[in-house]
Amino acid sequence: MNSARPDVRPYDALLVLSFGGPEKPEDVVPFLENVTRGRGIPRERLEQVGEHYFLFGGRSPINDQNRALIAALEKDFADQGIDLPVYFGNRNWDPYLADTLATMKEDGVTRAAVFATSAYSSWSSCRQYRENLYDAVEKVPGAPRLDKLRQYYNHPGFIEPAVDAIVAALAELPDGGDSARLVFVTHSIPTEMGESSGSEDPAGQPRPAYVRQHRSTADEVATRVKKATGRSHRHDLVYCSRSGAPSTPWLEPDVNDHLEDLASDGVSEVVMVPIGFVSDHMEVIYDLDTEAMATAERLGMRAVRAASAGTDPRFVAMVRNLVLERAAAERGEQPDRAAVGSLPAGPDLCGAGCCPNPRGPRPALCGADS
Numbered sequence: 351m352n353s354a355r356p357d358v359r360p361y362d363a364l365l366v367l368s369f370g371g372p373e374k375p376e377d378v379v380p381f382l383e384n385v386t387r388g389r390g391i392p393r394e395r396l397e398q399v400g401e402h403y404f405l406f407g408g409r410s411p412i413n414d415q416n417r418a419l420i421a422a423l424e425k426d427f428a429d430q431g432i433d434l435p436v437y438f439g440n441r442n443w444d445p446y447l448a449d450t451l452a453t454m455k456e457d458g459v460t461r462a463a464v465f466a467t468s469a470y471s472s473w474s475s476c477r478q479y480r481e482n483l484y485d486a487v488e489k490v491p492g493a494p495r496l497d498k499l500r501q502y503y504n505h506p507g508f509i510e511p512a513v514d515a516i517v518a519a520l521a522e523l524p525d526g527g528d529s530a531r532l533v534f535v536t537h538s539i540p541t542e543m544g545e546s547s548g549s550e551d552p553a554g555q556p557r558p559a560y561v562r563q564h565r566s567t568a569d570e571v572a573t574r575v576k577k578a579t580g581r582s583h584r585h586d587l588v589y590c591s592r593s594g595a596p597s598t599p600w601l602e603p604d605v606n607d608h609l610e611d612l613a614s615d616g617v618s619e620v621v622m623v624p625i626g627f628v629s630d631h632m633e634v635i636y637d638l639d640t641e642a643m644a645t646a647e648r649l650g651m652r653a654v655r656a657a658s659a660g661t662d663p664r665f666v667a668m669v670r671n672l673v674l675e676r677a678a679a680e681r682g683e684q685p686d687r688a689a690v691g692s693l694p695a696g697p698d699l700c701g702a703g704c705c706p707n708p709r710g711p712r713p714a715l716c717g718a719d720s
């Protein structure tokens with residue numbers, strides 16, 4: 351047994367940064383207001399999304415899922431002899447990021463690694479988190495220094511659980527899913543946001559990063575499923591949770607439209623893979639398990655949904671390894687950077703001009719130009 355404690359210097363904490371979600375019916379409207387302030391989301395769409403939350407008693411599972419991830423991380427750190435407290439802060443709901451930074455400061459934390467529960471590059475899925483870090487640090491004088499960990503869509507700790515989840519989902523189908531199509535699903539974003547995702551900086555993530563990264567991950571996962579089952583399954587990348595004004599183009603096809611197309615091509619078995627998400631939050635339990643499942647049923651298809659990473663021990667170990675990797679890099683060492691698929695490990699700092707805000711430039715932490 352190795353009794354040496356892994357070196358986490360210069361960090362004295364880990365911050366888990368997430369989206370946040372309502373926990374009771376009275377939270378739903380104020381939460382939606384927080385998320386959509388100044389975004390031009392039509393009122394009709396907001397009412398619909400509110401209903402998704404009310405269908406589940408006004409409570410999103412996302413905060414509980416993050417608390418479970420944090421508990422798993424605390425246990426993993428303890429098992430590994432890592433003495434690093436783990437904090438929880440959200441962009442859109444309690445515990446709010448600025449409040450958490452104030453607590454961290456009171457606890458004497460000076461420098462924290464930040465793990466965001468979002469794996470891919472785009473304004474929505476990366477830079478918006480970095481802008482919110484900037485804003486929160488502005489509000490809390492003396493807040494700890496924050497280093498957002500690199501993108502992990504292509505880390506084996508994210509890829510491997512997805513492979514096993516698909517293999518398990520295939521086994522749920524009556525004939526072992528022999529002819530099943532793998533439908534990888536991620537959150538749609540405006541087409542323009544997709545095109546500007548990533549950076550022109552050669553050290554950054556090549557554009558259009560959002561779709562490119564998802565393709566790399568979906569292809570890699572599908573290749574590994576083939577290795578595991580000995581069978582080749584066709585796979586597609588499609589989108590869910592489209593929002594915004596109907597006149598603004600968003601990434602397509604929508605998962606429901608895609609199921610229609612598959613049905614008319616004679617496909618009768620589908621595994622839906624929520625590859626854009628790290629836990630089974632509202633986008634997964636409503637947009638996939640409720641809405642897309644109803645579409646599949648109406649079309650007479652057999653559909654199952656693969657689990658997201660959640661608290662898979664490999665995903666938990668990935669977070670630990672990303673902290674240790676970044677800590678080593680900050681100490682001037684050259685750590686190994688695990689990455690699989692067609693794209694290399696991403697940079698520690700987002701490239702200059704990475705994933706611009708569609709509503710104009712705003713300051714952000716953790717970039718090459720921050």
Ligand SMILES: CC1=C(CCC(=O)O)c2cc3nc(cc4[nH]c(cc5[nH]c(cc1n2)c(C)c5CCC(=O)O)c(CCC(=O)O)c4C)C(CCC(=O)O)=C3C
Pocket residue numbers: 369370371372382385386389391395396399410411412467468469472474475537538539540591592593594626631632633
């Ligand atoms: C790329 C992406 C991810 C994945 C990366 C990541 O995880 O960050 C994601 C995750 C999530 N999105 C979530 C919830 C919402 N997203 C909304 C709106 C929007 N999402 C967008 C993009 C994304 N969103 C965009 C471009 C908008 C339009 C408004 C804007 O330009 O910002 C709205 C407003 C209503 C609506 O417009 O649909 C809600 C309520 C929740 C919480 C779930 C829960 O409660 O369990 C999670 C994890």
Ligand SMILES: [Fe+2]
Pocket residue numbers: 537591
């Ligand atoms: Fe969203």
